[in-house]
Amino acid sequence: MPKEYSIKFKTEVIKRYQSGEPILSLSRELHIAQSTIYHWRKEYCSIKTANRTYTPKEFDALSRRLEKLEHEMEIIKRSGYIADVPLQKKLSVLESIYRQPANTYSIHELCEALDVARGTFYNYIFRCADHSKREEAQIELMRLVQQVFDDSSQRFGAEKIRVTLAENGIRVGTKRIAAIMQELGLQSIRSDAKKQYKKQQQYKKQNLLERQFTADQPNQIWVSDITYFKVNNYWVYLCIILDLFSRKIVGYRVSRNASTNLVTSTFRTAFQDRGNPSGLTFHSDRGKQYTSAAFTALLQKYEVKQSFSATARPHDNAVAETFFASFKKEEAYRREYTSEQSYRKSVEQYIRFYNELRPHRTLKYRTPQAFEEAYQERL
DSSP states (O other), rough: OOOOOOOOHHHHHHHHHHOOOHHHHHHHHTTTTTTHHHHHHHHHOEEESOEEEOHHHHHHHHHHHHHHHHHHHHHHHTTTHHHHHHHHHHHHHHHHHHHHHTTTOOOOHHHHHHTTHHHHHHHHHHHHHHHHHHHHHHHHHHHHHHHHHHHHHTOOOOOHHHEEEEEEEOOOOOOHHHHHHHHHHHOOOTTTTHHHHHHHHHSSSOOSTTTTOOOSSSTTTEEEEEEEEEEEEEEEEEEEEEEEETTTEEEEEESSSSHHHHHHHHHHHHHHOOOSSSEEEEEOOOOOOHHHHHHHHHHHTTOOEEOOOOOOGGGGHHHHHHHHHHHHHTTGGGGOOOSSSHHHHHHHHHHHHHHHHHHBBTTSBBBBHHHHHHHHHHH
C-alpha cells in the first residue's frame, strides 16, 4: 500500500526544491520516487503574477478559461457582428462603460474589444464634454434670464434684461436673450397692456369637461399633460395629447426643457397631422406652459376652446394621468436608459403599441386605432 504523506510534509519538500535542492537529491535523501516529487511540484509549487499567486492547478484552469475566451472572441470577430454595429453605437457603449465608477478597463482595452480607434474615442468623449459644458452654460443663462424677468415683475424685455446682466458682468446678445425668452414663454408688458388685460379678463380659466371624459367623435376633445423621467443625471420631459373619443395619442414630444415651446410644438404637429380640425376643445392642467400667453394665443388663432383642471385637482385630467401611469409601469420602469435617445425610442415604441396593439376597457377592449377605423367605416 503506498505511503501517505501530510500536506505539511509535501509543502516542506517543495520549499526545499524551490530553495535550490535538486529533485534527485531530495528523492535519495527522503526515499521518495522522483515522479512523486514532480507530482507534488505540479500541485503545490506556486506561480506568481503581478496581481496574485496561483497554484499550478489554478493556473492551468485559468489558462484553459483564457483559451476558451480567446476562441469565443475569434468567433465573434469572424462572424462580422462587431463590424456591423454602427460606430456611434459603439462609441456610446464604450463611453457608458468608461464612465462607470466601478470600471477597471483602460481605454486601450475598451477600444480593442469593440475594434474602435483610440483617437476616435478620445475625440468623441472630448466633444461630449464640450457639449455638456455648453448645455450647462445655456441652462444657467436661462435661469438668470428667468430670474431678472421675475425680479422686474415681468416688465423687462430682452434689451433691459441684457443691460441688467451686463451690469453684473454677464455679456450676451439681445437676440440670444429674446430666443431664450421665447423658449421659456416669457413675454414682457407691452404698450397694449390695457387691451391685453381686458382680453385676458374675458378669457376665464373654466373647466369645460367637469370630469366627463367622453366624446362623440374624433377631434372633439383633446387632453394634454407633461410628465418627467430621469435619464442618467438629468430630467427629460414628455408632453402628450390624447383624443378622448378613441383614447389615441395624437401627438407627443420629448425635450430636456419643460418650456412653452414643448407644448406649442406638440400641439402644432398634432393639429396638422389630424387635418386642422374645427370645433376642438383642448383640456389641460394649469401649468405655466398651458396658461402662457404664447400658447393661449395659438389656440385662439385656431379657434380652439381651452379648458382647465381646477387647481391641485389631478383627477380633473385623469385620462392623461392614467396614460402616464401605464407608460411608466409597462415601459419606463422596466428599462435602463443610457441616453436621451434611448428614452425617445422607448416612448415612440410604447405609443405605437398603445395606439395599435393595446386594448382598452373603455373601448370594449378594442385598440384606439381599431376604434377610430370602425367609426370611419360607419360614416
